Amino acid sequence: MTITPTVRTFTDRHIGVTDTDHAAAMLDRLGFSSLDELVDAAVPASIRREDALQLAEGLSEEQILARLRGFADRNTVHTQMIGQGFYDTLTPPVIRRNVLESPAWYTAYTPYQPEISQGRLEALLNFQTMVADLTGLQIANASMLDESSATAEAVLLMRRANKKAPATAKTVLDANLFPQTIAVVLGRAEALDIEVEIADLTQGLPDGDITGIVLQQPGNDGAVVDHSEVIQAAKGRGAMVTVVADLLALTLITPPGEQGADVAVGNTQRFGVPLFFGGPHAAYLAIREGLERSLPGRLVGVSKDSAGDPAYRLALQTREQHIRRERATSNICTAQALLAITASMYAVYHGADGLKGIAERTHAHARTLAAALEAAGIPLASRSFFDTLFATVPGRADEVIARAATAGINLRRVDADTVGISTDEATTEAHIDAVAEAFGVSVTSRAMPGDYGFDPALTRTSDYLTHPIFHSIRSETQMMRYLRRLADRDLALDRTMIPLGSCTMKLNSAAEMESISWPELAGIHPYVPAEQSAGWRELIAELEAWLVEITGYAxxxxxxxxxxxxxxxxxxxxxxxxxxxxxxxxxxxxxxxxxxxxxxxxxxxxxxxxxxxxxxxxxxxxxxxxxxxxxxxxxxxxxxxxxxxxxxxxxxxxxxxxxxxxxxxxxxxxxxxxxxxxxxxxxxxxxxxxxxxxxxxxxxxxxxxxxxxxxxxxxxxxxxxxxxxxxxxxxxxxxxxxxxxxxxxxxxxSAGVLPISYAYIALMGGAGLTRATKVALLNANYIAARLGDVFPVLFTGNHGLVAHECILDLRELTAKSGVTAEDVAKRLIDFGFHAPTLAFPVPGTLMVEPTESEDLGEIERFIEAMRTIRAEIDQVIAGDFTLEASPLRNAPHTAEVVTANEWDRAYSREQAAYPVQALRADKYFPPVGRVDNAHGDRNLVCSCPAPEAFEGTAS
Structure with a gap:
């Protein structure tokens, strides 16, 4: 007897329901004999494409990694000293491996369900504390999308918050902002008919009504400037002030908040986040007290749970743009959480002294080069600087840059007469010697860390990063365990299905993720000459072509x-x-x-x-x-x-x-x-x-x-x-x-994550992508059919079918029992599930999307949980216990609660912790009970609480 081996493709591993018998059983439950028959019934014929996706056959994991390696090898990796807001940095391996490359961190969803997000929320609170401390302002949000768009958001914030300035007042941008920031702000302002003036603010404020000004520290040309005078002048004219600030520089330089700024924005990329050819990087936005309600993006706050213990949650405007719609003050729906967590852990790992040491070494290298250039008679744009020099070499800029490139170093071409050089954490003495040689000069002495090349009056004297989290973790063992402890406090896709409607949470395979941290991809500056990013540009062009084929656009x-x-x-x-x-x-x-x-x-x-x-x-x-x-x-x-x-x-x-x-x-x-x-x-x-x-x-x-x-x-x-x-x-x-x-x-x-989608499409191929769509429809309709008798499906289309998600309507049950959709969401935590989308797009409902990646066993586990919860709702209706005494209203149940000596609830410990048998073999206990949202908004705390706040609580 000859056994023919079954060759499983990547598509088979990506799609959960590949077992023919399982698919047949699911289709039979829906009344269809084949997947194609289901699709023909669900999807209107008027929109269907007539041909198959014109994409190649799917690759294997080995083949896609080889192809990605080919792209990487076509890039040229130089030492990046271009600067302009993007810098080389050294990601501690313990953070790279245990955050950036860990599915416990990268597969998690936005922390709208705080009870199962305490680890991420703590990490983001560390980020907010780090930013607020370094900028000298009181409150920082949990990250922005990038520095330039964050600056545009700050401009809009000043216009909203400044009640003194007339509606026609202009915003003034200092001419020494990065050019890319000016470009983004001008585009945003033009759409909203906001007048923007670009001026050299070292010469004073321009005439006319001003709603706000934007400065940069250090400036585009590297200058470190005392902004206090122009800030006070702006305040005297009724204007608000934003400073675009480099966080590493702020370990040495007086922070914006201490000079009177209302807002600070910037990038945290140089805190351990690779260049990634331009992103993703976590920007930040910090504000003075009183501007909280105008703050865009997410804000993590400290509240308390049902036991009165401290608990983290998103504060104030968790989904403000969804609630306020056209009256929203921002359209931001996501942030850069993973990169913000990376940057925050970099600060935790190095602490205040470590960050200051990195800044002093970076600054010392810049001072060494400045001295060599000035000794040779090469003028600099400013003699007060942190890490960036603009050197004037009339007609020689291209020659100097080419000589540096020959030595493996990229410099910035400002214009034909000016070369920019930025030092960073990765800069060495050999780099400085090579750059000096490119200018035709030599280094004769080395600047030492601790002596500063800017006005002594600008030297920072205030403390920062004083919370114990920033000086209690120094060894790798401690860091590894801290990251593991936080990850264990969360529920991510590596543990359970996340059945969120409208926010597809499908498999993110290891093969798709593997290449993004390769130095040949992650180490490329976004402004390198095009020929140095040839591999990146080929990959992106091919991905764009595939998306054109998928969407039908030009x-x-x-x-x-x-x-x-x-x-x-x-x-x-x-x-x-x-x-x-x-x-x-x-x-x-x-x-x-x-x-x-x-x-x-x-x-x-x-x-x-x-x-x-x-x-x-x-x-x-x-x-x-x-x-x-x-x-x-x-x-x-x-x-x-x-x-x-x-x-x-x-x-x-x-x-x-x-x-x-x-x-x-x-x-x-x-x-x-x-x-x-x-x-x-x-x-x-x-x-x-x-x-x-x-x-x-x-x-x-x-x-x-x-x-x-x-x-x-x-x-x-x-x-x-x-x-x-x-x-x-x-x-x-x-x-x-x-x-x-x-x-x-x-x-x-955010080019750095594009290889993930490139790999996904290449691995699946046209047939695999199409099958994924069909199975997504199968899974959603199967859940709708299996739960429709206990939780009615609110909307259906052709033949009573849904698309890839379904809305379960709890409103009639709520009217009968008082049990809300939120109660169901919290009770699902006790079953080890992240909740479906709560109360959107219809209040009182749950929107479920299983995706194509979930297998029948996991889908049935979710169905069992939902049907068990419905039985508990029926217990409330029958009067077995009151709503307030029910496991639904008291969910989720922590280990501390169910193991306490006293138990006086109307239901058993077993029903609380093990409502279904399978949980006895695999049980997740949330670290906190139900979080009190109103308390957190009434008592706004958005930085790390003192350790004594947690005394006596479960860890």
């Missing part, structure tokens, strides 16, 4: 570094198109009531007015109301934003009709691609009516969520919108360049 830009940034960039392209056609009056954006909340916020930031279109009771767009809104705004209609499949989890069969109606009125169609997981291989938004879509690579295309970021939100556009894709921020600030306004600081955004 071109793609990967620059937006989050889904909301993609929304903004897409709408900005539409706005640019209308302006180019002379239609400046087209500024109305139609948005269905079912849309993602960020849609409305992004439209407002792109300078549009939002008009909401009703949905029918069946969850579809109300065509009568749409017709009315189009007619009422026909001459001013800019666009409609559709999420497809809709946020209600159904395929609208009339989506082509909607697109045609908008086009007939002169508008453009934006199709939000957040739910592309239900379309890949089956339909192309660019072919059924879309003019632009953003994609969430951190959802559909396997980039992990990282506990709340990184994300990538590239946009695909039709032919007529190609000229309006985001331009190169490094070029736009100094000269005309093709493309629209840049949205972040680098041409390719």
């Amino acid at each position: 071109g793609v830009s990967v620059q937006p570094n989050s889904g909301a940034q993609g929304e903004y960039a897409g709408l900005h392209a539409i706005r640019g198109y209308h302006l180019a056609n002379g239609d400046a009056g087209r500024d109305v954006c139609l948005i269905p009531a079912s849309a993602h909340g960020t849609n409305a916020a992004s439209a407002v930031l792109a300078g549009m007015r939002v008009v909401v279109v009703k949905n029918t009771e069946a969850g579809l767009i109300d065509l009568a109301d749409l017709t009315e809104k189009i007619e009422a705004n026909r001459d001013s209609l800019a666009a409609i934003m559709l999420t497809y499949p809709s946020t209600y989890g159904v395929y609208d069969a009339d989506v082509r009709d909607v697109c045609e109606m908008v086009h007939a009125a002169g508008g453009q169609v934006y199709i939000d691609g957040a739910n592309m997981n239900a379309l890949v291989g089956l339909a192309q938004p660019g072919r059924f009516g879309g003019d632009v879509s953003h994609l969430n690579l951190h959802k559909t295309f396997a980039i992990p969520h990282g506990g709340g970021g990184p994300g990538v939100g590239p946009i695909g556009v039709a032919e007529h919108l190609l000229p309006f894709l985001p331009g190169d921020p490094a070029a736009t600030a100094v000269a005309d360049s093709p493309g629209g306004s840049p949205v972040v600081a680098t041409l390719f955004g």
Whole structure:
């Protein structure tokens, strides 16, 4: 007897339900004989593509790693001394291995469920404390997307918060900001009709009403300047002040808060985060007290749990843009949590003394080079500096840069006469000698750490990083255990299914992740000469071509570094198109009531007015109301934003009709691609009516969520919108360049994580991607069918089917029992599950998305948990115990609670901790009980609490 071996492909390992018998049983439960029959019934024929995905056959893990190695080898790795906001750094291996490369950290979701996110929240609180201490301000958020866009957010914050300045007052940018920052701010300001003036603020403030000014420390040319005088002058004129500040420099230099600044922004990349060809990197935003309600992004605060013990949670505006929609003050929906955690752990590992030592060595190298250049008569832009020098070599800049490159070092070309040099943590004496030689000079003496090359009056005297967490962990053993302890306090995808609707949490395979930390990819500066990043550019171009094939659009830009940034960039392209056609009056954006909340916020930031279109009771767009809104705004209609499949989890069969109606009125169609997981291989938004879509690579295309970021939100556009894709921020600030306004600081955004999506598509191939979509539909419909009798499914489409997610309606049960969707979410923690999406898009509901990566066993485990919870709800209805005394209202149950000597609850310890038998073999206990959200907002604490706050609590 000959046994034919079964060769399992990557697709088989990515997709959970590959067992033929399991798939057949699931299909039989739904009444279909095949997967194709299910898809034909669920997906409207009017949008289906007629051909298969034109992508190559899927590769093996070995093949994709070899291909990625080929890209890496085509890059040129030099010592990076370009600076301009991006610096070489040394990532401690214990942090790289146990955070950046650990699925316990990178597969976690945003900490909206705080009880199962205490580890990440503690790490992010460390980040906030680090930033607040170093900037000398009272409150910092839990990270921003990048330095340039963070500066733009600060400009908007000053306009919101400054009640003294008239609405017409201008914002003034110091001319010594990084050029990419100026470019991004100008683009944001233009869309909102905000006047911005660029001025040399060392010469004083310009005339006129000013709402705020933006300074930089150190400046673009490296100058370290005493800003106190111009800050006080601005305050005297009723203006607010933002300082873009380098955190490493602030270990030595008087921080912005001590000079009177209201806001500080910047980047934490040089705190152990690789260059990544431009990102992802965690930016920061810190504020003085009183501006908390205007702060964009996420803010971690300290509250208490049901036992009165300290517990962390997101404070104030956890999903502010979803709640306030077009009245939101920011469209930010994600952050850079994984990179913020890395930077915070770098500070924990090195402590205040270690960071100061790194800064002093960095500064000493710059002083050594400055002395050599000045001794040879080469002028410097400033004699007061931290790490960056601008050297004037008339007509010789290219020659000097070429000589340095021959020695394996990249310098910055400012112009034909000026060379920029930035030192950093990785700089050595040999590097300084080589750079000096490139200038034709020699080093004759070495500056010593501790002597500073800037005004002594600017030397920092205040303490920072005084909390014990920043000086209690020094050995690698301690660090390894601290990281493990925090990871164990969380629930991530490496432990359990995360069934979040609208936020696809699929497998992020090890093979996809492996290459991102290779030095040949991670060590490339975003502003290197194009020939040095040839491998990167080939990879990105091929990925963009694949996304074009998948979406049906004419071109793609990967620059937006989050889904909301993609929304903004897409709408900005539409706005640019209308302006180019002379239609400046087209500024109305139609948005269905079912849309993602960020849609409305992004439209407002792109300078549009939002008009909401009703949905029918069946969850579809109300065509009568749409017709009315189009007619009422026909001459001013800019666009409609559709999420497809809709946020209600159904395929609208009339989506082509909607697109045609908008086009007939002169508008453009934006199709939000957040739910592309239900379309890949089956339909192309660019072919059924879309003019632009953003994609969430951190959802559909396997980039992990990282506990709340990184994300990538590239946009695909039709032919007529190609000229309006985001331009190169490094070029736009100094000269005309093709493309629209840049949205972040680098041409390719968060390039460092693009190999993940590249690998995912290459490993799956066209057939594998299409099958993934089909199985995602199978899994969602199976859950809907198995739970529909106990938790009604709110919306369905063709033949009573859903798309890749379903909404479970608890509102009638809540009316009968008082048990809320939040109670169910918290009780699921006791079963070892992250909750589905809570109360969005419909209050009182749970939205479930199992993805294609979950196997039938895990799906059945979730179903068992939900049916067990329904039985507990029935116990409340029957009067077995009151709601307040029920396991639902008292969930989640900590180990401390269920092992306490006293137990006086109306249900047993067994029901509390082991409601189903399987938990006896594998049990997760949350570290805290239910967190009191209201207490945390009433008593806002957003930095590390003193250790005595935890005395007597479980660790």
